[in-house]
Amino acid sequence: MSNRTSIKVALEIVGTVLMVVGALLIGAVLVVLSENNPIEAYQAMIAGAFGSKQKIAEVVVKLIPILIMSLGVSIAFKAQLWNIGAGGQFLMGSIVSVAIALYVPVPIWLRIPLSFAAAIVVGAGWAALAGWLKARFSANEVITTLMLNYIAHYLLLYLINGPMQDPYSDLSQTDVIPDGMRLTKLLGPTFRLHSGLFIMIAVVVLMIFFWRTTLGYRIDLTGQGEKVATYSGINVNRTVILTMGLSGGLIGLAGWIEIFGIQFRLLDGIAGGLGNTATIVALLGSLNVYGVIAAAIFFSALLCGGASMKRMTDVPYSVVDVIQGLIIIFVIAKNVVWDRCDPMKLFSKKKGYSQHAE
Amino acid sequence: MASLAVKMRGITKVFNGVNANDHVDFDLRKGSIHGLLGENGAGKTTLMNVLYGLYQPEEGTIAINGRTAEISSPTKAIALGIGMVHQHFMLARPLTVVENVMLSRKSRRGIFLDTKETARELRELSDRYRMGIDPYSKIWQLSVGEQQRVEILSAIYLGAEILILDEPTAVLTPQETEIFFDTLREMRDDGKSIILITHKLEEILSIVDEVTVLRLGKLIGAKAVDETITKDDLTRMMVGREVLFHFPPLTRDPGDIRFRLDGISAMNDKGLVALKDFSLELREGEIVGLAGVDGNGQKELCEVMTGLRPSVAGKMTLDGEDVTNHEPAFYIQKRISHIPEDRHATGLALNWSLKNNLILKSFARPPINRNHLVQTKKVEENWLQAEKDYQILAIDGDEQVRCLSGGNQQKVILARELNCEPSVLIANQPTRGLDVGAAEYVRTRIINARNRGCACFVVSADLEEILQLSDRIAVIYGGRLMGILPRGSDPLEIGALMMGKGLEEKLEERELEQQNIH
Numbered sequence: 001m002s003n004r005t006s007i008k009v010a011l012e013i014v015g016t017v018l019m020v021v022g023a024l025l026i027g028a029v030l031v032v033l034s035e036n037n038p039i040e041a042y043q044a045m046i047a048g049a050f051g052s053k054q055k056i057a058e059v060v061v062k063l064i065p066i067l068i069m070s071l072g073v074s075i076a077f078k079a080q081l082w083n084i085g086a087g088g089q090f091l092m093g094s095i096v097s098v099a100i101a102l103y104v105p106v107p108i109w110l111r112i113p114l115s116f117a118a119a120i121v122v123g124a125g126w127a128a129l130a131g132w133l134k135a136r137f138s139a140n141e142v143i144t145t146l147m148l149n150y151i152a153h154y155l156l157l158y159l160i161n162g163p164m165q166d167p168y169s170d171l172s173q174t175d176v177i178p179d180g181m182r183l184t185k186l187l188g189p190t191f192r193l194h195s196g197l198f199i200m201i202a203v204v205v206l207m208i209f210f211w212r213t214t215l216g217y218r219i220d221l222t223g224q225g226e227k228v229a230t231y232s233g234i235n236v237n238r239t240v241i242l243t244m245g246l247s248g249g250l251i252g253l254a255g256w257i258e259i260f261g262i263q264f265r266l267l268d269g270i271a272g273g274l275g276n277t278a279t280i281v282a283l284l285g286s287l288n289v290y291g292v293i294a295a296a297i298f299f300s301a302l303l304c305g306g307a308s309m310k311r312m313t314d315v316p317y318s319v320v321d322v323i324q325g326l327i328i329i330f331v332i333a334k335n336v337v338w339d340r341c342d343p344m345k346l347f348s349k350k351k352g353y354s355q356h357a358e
Numbered sequence: 359m360a361s362l363a364v365k366m367r368g369i370t371k372v373f374n375g376v377n378a379n380d381h382v383d384f385d386l387r388k389g390s391i392h393g394l395l396g397e398n399g400a401g402k403t404t405l406m407n408v409l410y411g412l413y414q415p416e417e418g419t420i421a422i423n424g425r426t427a428e429i430s431s432p433t434k435a436i437a438l439g440i441g442m443v444h445q446h447f448m449l450a451r452p453l454t455v456v457e458n459v460m461l462s463r464k465s466r467r468g469i470f471l472d473t474k475e476t477a478r479e480l481r482e483l484s485d486r487y488r489m490g491i492d493p494y495s496k497i498w499q500l501s502v503g504e505q506q507r508v509e510i511l512s513a514i515y516l517g518a519e520i521l522i523l524d525e526p527t528a529v530l531t532p533q534e535t536e537i538f539f540d541t542l543r544e545m546r547d548d549g550k551s552i553i554l555i556t557h558k559l560e561e562i563l564s565i566v567d568e569v570t571v572l573r574l575g576k577l578i579g580a581k582a583v584d585e586t587i588t589k590d591d592l593t594r595m596m597v598g599r600e601v602l603f604h605f606p607p608l609t610r611d612p613g614d615i616r617f618r619l620d621g622i623s624a625m626n627d628k629g630l631v632a633l634k635d636f637s638l639e640l641r642e643g644e645i646v647g648l649a650g651v652d653g654n655g656q657k658e659l660c661e662v663m664t665g666l667r668p669s670v671a672g673k674m675t676l677d678g679e680d681v682t683n684h685e686p687a688f689y690i691q692k693r694i695s696h697i698p699e700d701r702h703a704t705g706l707a708l709n710w711s712l713k714n715n716l717i718l719k720s721f722a723r724p725p726i727n728r729n730h731l732v733q734t735k736k737v738e739e740n741w742l743q744a745e746k747d748y749q750i751l752a753i754d755g756d757e758q759v760r761c762l763s764g765g766n767q768q769k770v771i772l773a774r775e776l777n778c779e780p781s782v783l784i785a786n787q788p789t790r791g792l793d794v795g796a797a798e799y800v801r802t803r804i805i806n807a808r809n810r811g812c813a814c815f816v817v818s819a820d821l822e823e824i825l826q827l828s829d830r831i832a833v834i835y836g837g838r839l840m841g842i843l844p845r846g847s848d849p850l851e852i853g854a855l856m857m858g859k860g861l862e863e864k865l866e867e868r869e870l871e872q873q874n875i876h
């Protein structure tokens with residue numbers, strides 16, 4: 001990497017950090033307005049995220065689905081495919097995982113890989129459907145993935161109140177999956193951290209290489225414009241469907257991990273805003289693997305810390321939502337501002353303005 | 359001395375630590391046409407972008423009509439009566455002509471749109487300057503030449519008194535250029551001041567009152583243009599040395615037929631017939647030039663030949679094999695290179711680095727691809743070779759190709775398309791926007807490719823280029839082949855065919871034939 005490129009990367013990082021700091025500062029103002037001490041609030045938040053081994057483990061538990069999903073989202077975003085249907089793809093992956101775990105009459109050891117594969121395939125198919133609609137009918141993927149989110153959500157509601165409802169309970173949820181199928185707890189029974197962590201690490205390693213593969217180049221090039229991609233010999237329609245499939249596949253996988261590692265059953269709200277968070281994380285991380293990792297860690301800590309801040313202080317949890325929202329706005333605004341002020345200028349020789357005019 | 363419309367002093371603009379403009383002074387007299395000359399990457403566009411408020415210079419001052427002006431945005435520039443037509447069009451492609459014009463200003467009817475009124479005024483202006491623009495056509499449906507005229511039309515419409523034209527004639531035919539220059543002269547006589555960037559030295563000599571020359575960001579000098587100035591003087595100022603126009607001689611006779619078009623027909627983007635029953639043979643080791651006024655089906659023809667557009671009738675064969683209507687990848691595989699007319703949207707991934715643009719078509723094939731991974735080392739080698747071979751002016755190959763000057767962008771495409779040992783080369787306007795030196799260089803490259811056995815097909819609106827390069831000259835008009843002429847044919851004859859002369863007789867002949875049959 002050349003000197004100039006590293007300066008660019010450094011600037012990019014500085015800009016992102018500034019955005020986050022800005023969002024946190026505005027969050028602090030809100031805390032003051034709610035007549036609380038912002039320093040205490042953020043202290044509670046940090047303590048809530050990193051204060052003990054247990055807390056750190058919880059952050060990692062959150063990180064697993066967020067990171068995998070945001071990496072999935074970033075694949076589609078790179079191709080300029082605005083897959084905002086991560087929530088729906090996650091749900092479809094979860095639903096099929098539980099269905100296979102509970103109902104398929106094969107030995108337990110076989111159900112695990114079967115559900116694993118099925119979650120990926122179904123998540124991929126759910127997203128690829130939007131890709132196909134775009135390729136075939138030029139349907140805007142923002143709309144279709146959003147609509148598919150609703151369909152997935154209502155399907156879940158139907159299933160947990162109908163055919164898949166736990167027969168021994170009145171609650172809207174399914175039965176839990178058998179003990180023997182669950183992911184191993186890594187730090188003993190009192191910690192929720194599970195072996196899905198290794199899957200996450202594997203996904204990260206794969207993604208580090210992914211943008212250097214020919215497939216990665218192909219997806220990236222498709223995002224550069226249909227004309228130039230076609231000219232370069234790429235079948236754009238096929239790539240659009242494939243890209244959406246890859247994106248949704250990773251997200252479906254996250255659904256499987258959540259079921260087999262944390263939830264063990266279907267119930268309303270298992271996606272719990274994960275879809276939106278993944279979208280923000282992908283953008284905040286500039287679709288770059290390392291950026292996305294950093295952003296995912298930040299967001300996992302923010303969500304865990306925010307929950308505990310709410311318990312420890314009188315600060316409402318909505319501060320966390322506001323911070324999330326501000327970050328979205330900043331991410332969008334950043335690109336505009338960055339282009340305008342050309343921060344690279346700081347690194348070129350600059351002399352004072354000389355006066356030549358009459 | 360007449361007063362100055364524009365007075366720029368000590369303009370310095372730095373990009374990534376490189377001085378694109380280095381203490382440049384520039385004067386534009388009121389009511390004059392001023393030429394701005396320089397090699398690719400000399401900083402012409404940058405200087406004009408500074409004047410138009412698109413870039414803020416690190417140093418220097420600008421005075422408009424004697425008053426110091428802080429031009430912080432194009433809006434300010436327009437308010438000061440400065441209009442600019444860019445080298446690469448800045449039109450919103452999905453919108454119509456009139457909608458594009460209305461984007462640049464407030465509606466006169468408050469919150470309602472004044473589309474009808476604007477369209478009528480545009481049509482009047484277009485008629486007055488013989489531009490033939492329909493205000494209601496969508497930009498993406500227009501040929502490059504037409505888009506150029508739309509840009510000029512809208513700048514004039516927005517009331518520009520100082521008009522900056524960045525290589526406007528690059529996309530015009532000689533005839534169009536003449537008409538366009540008449541328009542410019544009229545505008546000058548109306549008291550407007552015009553800055554004309556061009557690489558065509560004849561144009562400088564024929565229309566310009568004064569010329570300013572830049573080289574590598576620095577001002578070389580400004581001169582009044584009179585009879586005493588020659589092309590050679592200008593070239594020397596521009597390049598700093600003599601340019602030798604040497605051509606490799608024709609070293610081989612054409613071989614077998616490589617690419618054959620047989621009765622090809624195709625539609626354009628508007629769904630109208632753009633190519634009618636077009637037949638042509640390209641032989642191994644031969645350059646066939648296609649002469650024609652822009653927008654007569656050349657683009658569609660090149661696209662059909664590379665799989666970017668389906669043909670609705672006819673057949674294509676490559677070395678005897680039927681290659682009609684395959685996917686673009688198929689033609690790339692067959693080593694058919696294509697230099698597209700529209701380098702920005704089609705020929706380059708603007709946000710990609712230079713290095714990656716050089717492997718746009720080859721990243722999926724060895725040696726760049728090994729075990730499905732793109733070999734960064736090979737990419738780097740490839741770049742260094744291309745930089746050296748084509749003298750691409752860039753910082754380190756990692757910058758976005760968007761940041762390159764127009765001519766250097768074209769060099770990137772050329773390097774990519776010529777370095778893969780093509781068996782057929784389809785070059786649509788290969789030297790458009792290149793400076794004299796670079797253009798000669800590209801032509802030499804094409805001739806070298808021909809001498810290696812490549813079947814070359816060169817489309818150009820520049821008749822001189824066609825005459826210089828072609829072993830055979832095909833002429834297209836209205837999507838039809840008007841005729842094929844040998845090397846050394848009379849330019850007047852070609853010109854006549856380009857304007858469609860002879861078409862009527864041809865059609866009459868055919869009608870007669872048909873009557874005879876009945």
Ligand SMILES: Nc1ncnc2c1ncn2[C@@H]1O[C@H](COP(=O)(O)OP(=O)(O)OP(=O)(O)O)[C@@H](O)[C@H]1O
Nearest residue numbers: 373378398399400401402403404761762763764765
């Ligand atoms: N936005 C930009 N960012 C970085 N570098 C730039 C940018 N615009 C121009 N440059 C660099 O500045 C130099 C001058 O470019 P400019 O476009 O002004 O050349 P030009 O004289 O118009 O050339 P051409 O005849 O090829 O259009 C080039 O080296 C180019 O790479």
Ligand SMILES: [Mg+2]
Nearest residue numbers: 403445763764
């Ligand atoms: Mg330029």
